[in-house]
Amino acid sequence: xxxxxxxxxxxxxxxxxxxxxxxxxxxxxxxxxxxxxxxxxxxxxxxxxxxxxxxxxxxxxxxxxxxxxxxxxxxxxxxxxxxxxxxxxxxxxxxxxxxxxxxxxxxxxxxxxxxxxxxxxxxxxxxxxxxxxxxxxxxxxxxxxxxxxxxxxxxxxxxxxxxxxxxxxxxxxxxxxxxxxxxxxxxxxxxxxxxxxxxxxxxxxxxxxxxxxxxxxxxxxxxxxxxxxxxxxxxxxxxxxxxxxxxxxxxxxxx
Amino acid sequence: xxxxxxxxxxxxxxxxxxxxxxxxxxxxxxxxxxxxxxxxxxxxxxxxxxxxxxxxxxxxxxxxxxxxxxxxxxxxxxxxxxxxxxxxxxxxxxxxxxxxxxxxxxxxxxxxxxxxxxxxxxxxxxxxxxxxxxxxxxxxxxxxxxxxxxxxxxxxxxxxxxxxxxxxxxxxxxxxxxxxxxxxxxxxxxxxxxxxxxxxxxxxxxxxxxxxxxxxxxxxxxxxxxxxxxxxxxxxxxxxxxxxxxxxxxxxxxxxxxxxxxxxxxxxxxxxxxxxxxxxxxxxxxxxxxxxxxxxxxxxxxxxxxxxxxxxxxxxxxxxxxxxxxxxxxxxxxxxxxxxxxxxxxxxxxxxxxxxxxxxx
Numbered sequence: 001x002x003x004x005x006x007x008x009x010x011x012x013x014x015x016x017x018x019x020x021x022x023x024x025x026x027x028x029x030x031x032x033x034x035x036x037x038x039x040x041x042x043x044x045x046x047x048x049x050x051x052x053x054x055x056x057x058x059x060x061x062x063x064x065x066x067x068x069x070x071x072x073x074x075x076x077x078x079x080x081x082x083x084x085x086x087x088x089x090x091x092x093x094x095x096x097x098x099x100x101x102x103x104x105x106x107x108x109x110x111x112x113x114x115x116x117x118x119x120x121x122x123x124x125x126x127x128x129x130x131x132x133x134x135x136x137x138x139x140x141x142x143x144x145x146x147x148x149x150x151x152x153x154x155x156x157x158x159x160x161x162x163x164x165x166x167x168x169x170x171x172x173x174x175x176x177x178x179x180x181x182x183x184x185x186x187x188x189x190x191x192x193x194x195x196x197x198x199x200x201x202x203x204x205x206x207x208x209x210x211x212x213x214x215x216x217x218x219x220x221x222x223x224x225x226x227x228x229x230x231x232x233x234x235x236x237x238x239x240x241x242x243x244x245x246x247x248x249x250x251x252x253x254x255x
Numbered sequence: 256x257x258x259x260x261x262x263x264x265x266x267x268x269x270x271x272x273x274x275x276x277x278x279x280x281x282x283x284x285x286x287x288x289x290x291x292x293x294x295x296x297x298x299x300x301x302x303x304x305x306x307x308x309x310x311x312x313x314x315x316x317x318x319x320x321x322x323x324x325x326x327x328x329x330x331x332x333x334x335x336x337x338x339x340x341x342x343x344x345x346x347x348x349x350x351x352x353x354x355x356x357x358x359x360x361x362x363x364x365x366x367x368x369x370x371x372x373x374x375x376x377x378x379x380x381x382x383x384x385x386x387x388x389x390x391x392x393x394x395x396x397x398x399x400x401x402x403x404x405x406x407x408x409x410x411x412x413x414x415x416x417x418x419x420x421x422x423x424x425x426x427x428x429x430x431x432x433x434x435x436x437x438x439x440x441x442x443x444x445x446x447x448x449x450x451x452x453x454x455x456x457x458x459x460x461x462x463x464x465x466x467x468x469x470x471x472x473x474x475x476x477x478x479x480x481x482x483x484x485x486x487x488x489x490x491x492x493x494x495x496x497x498x499x500x501x502x503x504x505x506x507x508x509x510x511x512x513x514x515x516x517x518x519x520x521x522x523x524x525x526x527x528x529x530x531x532x533x534x535x536x537x538x539x540x541x542x543x544x545x546x547x548x549x550x551x552x553x554x555x556x557x558x559x560x561x562x563x564x565x566x567x568x569x570x571x572x573x574x575x576x577x578x579x580x581x582x583x584x585x586x587x588x589x590x591x592x593x594x595x596x597x598x599x600x601x602x603x604x605x606x607x608x609x610x611x612x613x614x615x616x
Contacts, residue, residue, distance in 0.1 A: 004449045012292070012293065062349055117518075124287055125287050125289070126287075127285070127286055127287070127289050127291055128285060128286050150290045153291055153292070192511075201287075218291065218294070220294055221291045221294035221296075226315065226442060227294060227297065228302060229297075229301070230302070230304060230449075233303075
């Protein structure tokens with residue numbers, strides 16, 4: 001099992017994302033986007049392609065937009081080829097924005113983005129922990145998970161979706177995670193449970209076949225027990241926190 | 256300024272101080288920057304279930320190493336013009352103390368200076384600068400905490416004209432910000448600010464009549480008083496004992512006393528844990544209730560310990576100044592007992608004041 005983690009131009013979460021994959025049993029490598037463009041065939045050697053969080057290209061022209069264009073212009077065929085095989089793709093935060101801009105999620109058509117991520121309702125950057133209701137298990141990434149407590153950190157995390165696309169996304173069950181309140185019920189756009197005003201409280205989407213997960217929250221920042229807020233107060237100390245489950249699921253899929 | 260009249264009760268005073276800009280939570284700052292970046296934040300800016308804005312945080316930058324790095328800072332510009340030497344001493348002492356309280360190894364603490372001065376071509380200001388620098392030398396050498404870097408800006412002055420076209424000059428008060436960085440050897444040395452049910456609450460360190468330029472004095476009249484003085488020898492001794500006790504995981508919680516004195520520190524701990532406190536204010540050193548609760552004397556730490564650890568606690572802190580002041584209870588109110596009187600309010604109300612918005616933001 002091997003994971004390729006993308007880096008470069010302001011992506012800044014590659015180390016901890018790789019660490020999370022390695023800890024659950026993957027082998028992996030951080031590859032700069034330019035190196036990947038230079039020898040794109042190396043992608044074939046990996047089972048998982050992950051785009052971590054950060055500020056690629058300074059978020060100029062919209063978060064994830066420039067990096068998505070760079071991928072589209074140089075690597076898109078290879079990514080498509082990768083997706084056609086029995087492989088998994090993960091986009092976290094900026095990686096989620098990139099996948100959305102690539103149109104890979106929800107992946108209803110083969111080109112162009114079908115949904116968009118725009119500025120938070122608060123107009124400012126938000127860094128806080130959120131409750132997530134996990135809706136479907138038809139992606140290997142979220143198998144056997146009902147609920148997650150993870151941190152978010154973004155300024156452009158509000159999903160907006162055209163009406164016809166919403167219906168299709170709902171019908172195909174592509175909304176993978178939604179912001180919830182402390183009782184596990186949907187946040188209903190209520191701040192701070194829904195930190196950005198995202199439509200239908202969407203925090204993450206999957207592709208039609210479930211192989212691609214694009215999520216705004218950071219599972220790699222909630223990997224060990226001590227990543228959780230107030231972990232010192234917890235009676236039962238597991239070694240891992242909620243984010244671990246996502247990486248574990250990827251390992252289990254290939255095992 | 257308000258009179259200290261019986262009508263302006265202790266609880267109202269606490270609410271007044273708690274909702275003032277220096278004390279209220281800075282949660283809006285914590286939520287606006289990526290304090291989780293690179294997944295290393297383990298003691299976060301917002302602490303406890305009540306989300307108290309902590310004065311010290313910790314990161315764990317290496318996954319396979321048990322060490323963590325703790326960061327804090329301190330500045331007391333309000334003391335500068337009264338006594339720049341004491342001002343600098345307080346900044347260094349508090350920045351170092353915060354790390355000790357978080358669980359840092361005292362031998363592995365370093366500090367940074369950030370001088371923001373004004374009118375540095377004037378004799379008086381240069382004298383203040385010299386006194387502050389002397390304190391930097393004295394305390395850093397005494398504590399063995401090296402200054403590893405720093406910066407300064409010497410002319411924080413505005414010269415212009417007012418509405419009536421008269422020339423004016425506005426200067427900042429001389430300010431020394433000390434930042435501190437320290438290594439916590441083991442993750443289980445890290446302390447938290449939240450006491451647990453049935454814990455006994457102690458104050459470590461001496462409380463003096465030091466209300467001058469305090470948060471209390473911002474609003475209420477005080478009798479003859481002083482600004483805080485740092486006794487480096489006693490402080491060092493206290494910090495070393497604290498470190499020793501903390502390595503035995505003696506404390507269920509600990510928080511350095513900062514602006515607002517013991518009173519505000521206790522309320523933060525209570526909000527953080529959402530557990531009540533029953534506080535019995537001692538009659539010691541001829542301090543009245545306001546002096547005891549709001550004096551900003553340096554080198555004090557509020558700690559909570561389990562009842563069955565009191566003996567070993569007393570052993571470790573033998574011949575130092577410590578005072579038992581109450582217990583942590585599973586109710587939702589804070590009660591201050593003084594003489595035969597009781598003053599109390601709910602955590603919810605205190606929390607509301609603590610989380611009030613700063614005007615203009």
